[in-house]
Amino acid sequence: MAISTQGATTARAALPRTRRSRSGIGEDSRRVNWWLTALIAVLSLTVLIPLYFAIVTALKTPDQLAGTGFELPAPVDLQNFADAWNLTDFPRTLANTAFITAGAVVLTLLTNSLVSYAVARNMHKPFFKGVYFYVLTALFVPFPIIMLPVVKETAVLGLDNQAGLILLYTVYGLSLNVFIYVAFIRSIPIELEEAARTDGAGTWRVFWRVVFPLLGPMNATVGILTCVWAWNDFLLPLVVLSDPAARTLPLAQYIFQGQFNTDYTTAFASYLMAMAPLLLVYVFAQRWVISGVMRGSIK
Amino acid sequence: MTTSTAAPKAAAPATPAGSPPTVRRKRSRLGRTPAAHYWMVVPALVLFFVLHTVPVIVGVFFSFTDYAGYGVWDFVGLRNYGALFQDDRVIEAYGFTFGVAIACTVLVNVIALGIALALNARIKFQALFRGIFFVPYVLSILVVGYVFQYIFANSLPQLLNGIPVFRDNILANPDWAWTAIVFLTVWQGVAFSTILYLAGLQTIPQELYEASSIDGASKRRQFASITFPLIGAFFTINMVLAMKTYLQVFDQIIPLTNGGPGTSTESITLLIFRGGFQGGEYAYQTANAVIYLIVIILVSIFQFKVLSRREAEF
Numbered sequence: 001m002a003i004s005t006q007g008a009t010t011a012r013a014a015l016p017r018t019r020r021s022r023s024g025i026g027e028d029s030r031r032v033n034w035w036l037t038a039l040i041a042v043l044s045l046t047v048l049i050p051l052y053f054a055i056v057t058a059l060k061t062p063d064q065l066a067g068t069g070f071e072l073p074a075p076v077d078l079q080n081f082a083d084a085w086n087l088t089d090f091p092r093t094l095a096n097t098a099f100i101t102a103g104a105v106v107l108t109l110l111t112n113s114l115v116s117y118a119v120a121r122n123m124h125k126p127f128f129k130g131v132y133f134y135v136l137t138a139l140f141v142p143f144p145i146i147m148l149p150v151v152k153e154t155a156v157l158g159l160d161n162q163a164g165l166i167l168l169y170t171v172y173g174l175s176l177n178v179f180i181y182v183a184f185i186r187s188i189p190i191e192l193e194e195a196a197r198t199d200g201a202g203t204w205r206v207f208w209r210v211v212f213p214l215l216g217p218m219n220a221t222v223g224i225l226t227c228v229w230a231w232n233d234f235l236l237p238l239v240v241l242s243d244p245a246a247r248t249l250p251l252a253q254y255i256f257q258g259q260f261n262t263d264y265t266t267a268f269a270s271y272l273m274a275m276a277p278l279l280l281v282y283v284f285a286q287r288w289v290i291s292g293v294m295r296g297s298i299k
Numbered sequence: 300m301t302t303s304t305a306a307p308k309a310a311a312p313a314t315p316a317g318s319p320p321t322v323r324r325k326r327s328r329l330g331r332t333p334a335a336h337y338w339m340v341v342p343a344l345v346l347f348f349v350l351h352t353v354p355v356i357v358g359v360f361f362s363f364t365d366y367a368g369y370g371v372w373d374f375v376g377l378r379n380y381g382a383l384f385q386d387d388r389v390i391e392a393y394g395f396t397f398g399v400a401i402a403c404t405v406l407v408n409v410i411a412l413g414i415a416l417a418l419n420a421r422i423k424f425q426a427l428f429r430g431i432f433f434v435p436y437v438l439s440i441l442v443v444g445y446v447f448q449y450i451f452a453n454s455l456p457q458l459l460n461g462i463p464v465f466r467d468n469i470l471a472n473p474d475w476a477w478t479a480i481v482f483l484t485v486w487q488g489v490a491f492s493t494i495l496y497l498a499g500l501q502t503i504p505q506e507l508y509e510a511s512s513i514d515g516a517s518k519r520r521q522f523a524s525i526t527f528p529l530i531g532a533f534f535t536i537n538m539v540l541a542m543k544t545y546l547q548v549f550d551q552i553i554p555l556t557n558g559g560p561g562t563s564t565e566s567i568t569l570l571i572f573r574g575g576f577q578g579g580e581y582a583y584q585t586a587n588a589v590i591y592l593i594v595i596i597l598v599s600i601f602q603f604k605v606l607s608r609r610e611a612e613f
Contacts, residue, residue, distance in 0.1 A: 037422040043414065044431045046486065051434075053454075054446045069454040111343055118339035122332050131340055138351055140596050142547055144571040146369070148581055149354035149361070151382035171350045174343065203335035232439035234550050239576070250441045254553070257445060264449065276444045282437045286430045289437075293491075293500040 007197065016220035054275070058268040080269035088270050094277065096162060097231060097248040103166035104230040105223050108173050113215055115147030115174065117207055121190070123182075130180065138175040141233065149241050160242040168240065169230045177222050184218045185211070231278055249274045262278040271294060357583045368581035379586035388562060389587060392570045393594075399477060399566070400545040403484045407541055408534070410485065411492035416526070418493070419500040429497070436490035444483055444554030449555055451479050451555070473563040476556050483551045488544075492537050499533030500526070535606040539599055546595055567591055 057065075058080055059073040084090070099294035115135075149167070154160045159167060188211065196210045212219075234250040241247060247255070253274050256267065282289060362379055365441075366372035383389050418429055435443070451470050459465035469475050509526050526554065527534070549568040552558060558565040558573070567587070575584035 031421065032423055034423070035423050036417050036420050040414070040417050040422055040428050043417075044428055047431055049436050050443065050446055050486075053450060057449070068457045069449065114339045115343045118336040122336055125332060125368065128336075128340070131344060135344075135347060136348075140543070140589065140592070141351075141598060142568070142591055143357060144374055144547075144568050144575075144596055145358045145573065145585070145592050146354035148350065148575050148585060148589075149357035150350065153350070153354060153357075167346070168350060171343075172347050203333040206468075207339075228437055232437075232441070234439070234441045234553070239572075252440050253442050253445065257554070258540070266448075267445065270447055271442050276437050278437050278439075279434070282434065286433075287426065289493065290429055292432055293494050293536075294501070 029138075054272050056270055057265065058272045059130065060265050061175055062263075062265050077265070077288055080265045082272035083266045084256075085248070087266065088249075088256055088273070090270075090273060092245065093247055093249050093252040096246055098164050098277075100165050100169075100237075100248060101227055101230040104169035104173075105164070105226045106169045107166055107228045108177065109219055109223055111170060112174055112177040113181055113212060113219065114207065116178045117184055117185055117211055119180040120176060120185035132178065135175050135178050138172070139179070147216070147235070147239060153242050155242065160240055162241075162246055165230075165237060165240055168236060169226065169233075173222075173226055179224060181215070184215065188214055217292065218278070220288070224289055227276070251279075302487055326445055337407070359589055361582050362586035362589050364582045366436050366582040367579040368575065369579075372582070375582075379583050380590070382583065383587055388565070388570065389567075391562065392565050392567045395477065395564060396546060396548060396568075397496055397567045399481055399484070399548055401544055402481045402540040403488060403545040403548075404538060406485045407488040407492050407545075408537055411489045411537070412496050412534075414492045415496035415500055416490065416522075417472060418497060432493055433490050435487045436494075438487070440483070440550045443487065446487075447479070447483050448554050470556050471558045475562065476564050479555055480548070480551050483555060484545060484548060487551075488541065492541065495533055495537050496530065499530035503529045532604075535603065537607055539602045542602060543595060543599055546598070 036204075054068060056071070056073050057069060059076045059078070061073075061075075061077045062082075064073060064077075115131075119128045119132050123132070151160075154164050154168070157164075192210055192214070193206050196206045201209065211279070233248075234252060234254065237248045237251050241251070254272065256270055330533070361372075363374055363376060364372045365375045365379075371572075414432060418425065418432065449471065452468050455465045456468055464472065464475050469479050503526065508521060509530075511521055511525060547568050547573070548566045552564055552566055552569055556564045558569050571584045571588050571591070574580035578584075
């Protein structure tokens with residue numbers, strides 16, 4: 001654990017240093033490896049080509065589909081997006097997904113950090129140590145084993161809706177998040193909390209005012225992991241949600257594919273519309289996302 | 300459990316005072332567990348127990364019955380478990396799942412390590428390329444899968460019509476459809492592993508490379524003697540996480556082949572989902588899931604043991 005914390009600091013310190021040195025003259029003695037740059041550029045096409053393919057197909061009319069699919073659309077047809085918008089009930093599915101994701105992220109950050117804090121600060125106590133390993137075992141329980149009982153249980157408890165999903169993501173994320181948080185919290189010097197306590201702050205106040213802000217990088221990581229998971233998850237909403245009006249973007253795609261699988265151009269417009277929101281967020285938050293996950297990955 | 304013994308002890312000294320919570324908390328001494336720490340854990344723990352542990356127990360319980368998911372049921376003892384080992388469909392699903400999981404784990408880790416090394420080297424547009432390679436991680440595998448489904452079924456047969464396997468739509472070929480699933484899984488899985496490896500590479504001090512190049516070490520030697528040993532922990536984590544994740548392959552199969560042609564690309568997860576939800580085999584497939592849990596735990600422990608031993612040698 002000691003090594004890992006050291007690692008975290010090195011990584012954080014290394015990033016700005018390299019960035020600065022690149023602008024500085026002759027600071028980095030290594031020469032730009034153009035051969036490797038070219039190789040990486042070619043490899044990045046494996047990511048970009050499927051995206052290009054999705055975009056051009058979504059912009060075509062059905063009679064332009066004849067070729068290999070990589071040809072540019074002429075003329076560009078935007079009708080597909082309007083059709084897909086209506087067929088997948090886009091505003092509603094988007095709002096459902098956004099609501100579930102936002103709820104899961106907020107609740108996860110607030111509760112999972114709290115659990116981790118209490119566990120990390122009391123690891124010497126058998127009760128908290130027990131809690132730690134008890135929660136960790138869930139990492140290895142495959143979803144199918146609980147899939148069927150959890151469907152019945154959520155139905156009985158009235159949780160077969162968006163609120164239930166938020167709760168499930170928060171609870172099921174606990175094992176990985178506690179694992180990530182605890183390692184990080186143990187690296188935070190306890191003196192800071194003792195100082196706050198001497199000033200008269202209670203345990204809750206110490207947590208929210210002192211510890212929680214210090215968890216910044218971990219909160220970013222856990223937030224991103226939860227966000228991507230809840231936004232894209234397919235199986236849990238498929239089995240838990242009972243009301244069709246509550247369906248999420250991945251579910252809409254699944255049902256859409258079954259009903260309209262011959263209508264390729266509209267289907268592709270809907271795929272693109274399902275990908276776009278998170279992709280747009282990612283483009284704007286990219287640097288932050290990557291550095292956040294990189295920090296979080298150090299356990 | 301320990302809850303009952305530990306909790307009152309911590310709360311006891313404060314309770315007789317009967318003072319409001321704020322005052323009570325201020326009095327809690329350093330070094331002793333404040334009652335608040337229990338309040339931070341217990342509600343979440345109860346939820347975790349109700350929504351995770353109870354379903355596990357219920358699942359294990361029903362695996363000893365003949366429950367179909369509805370109606371009446373009886374205890375059948377270990378009959379479900381016995382039947383699993385004679386069920387060709389189950390055995391095939393295990394074979395397929397393990398094949399895909401092993402192929403994906405190896406490919407994802409080799410490719411991700413390669414890309415991470417390149418992205419960590421002195422290349423132009425480093426930030427841009429890092430951004431691009433992480434894109435698949437944020438995309439839904441189900442939605443991307445539909446795009447690849449079209450590429451495999453419609454574009455590749457035209458582009459590669461000289462190669463027999465691709466000419467006749469690889470997804471409709473029982474012997475080769477699994478490669479498409481591996482491809483899609485790797486396409487998405489590489490993104491996250493790359494980031495993990497990149498994080499590992501950042502922890503290696505640059506001085507080590509400078510010193511070793513003065514000693515005349517080749518690039519290959521540097522990788523074998525410095526880079527790889529020092530990111531050993533990341534390698535272990537990546538391998539275990541990847542294997543565990545890909546043993547549960549599900550989202551990738553739905554858009555590409557939906558388990559077909561026939562049942563040639565039916566994974567364990569898909570089989571449990573189908574049999575349990577649509578096939579009236581609730582109890583039987585739950586028994587399957589229990590076996591599957593044991594298999595995943597054994598595989599993970601085995602990996603940790605083997606990989607950690609290798610790690611410790613350095």
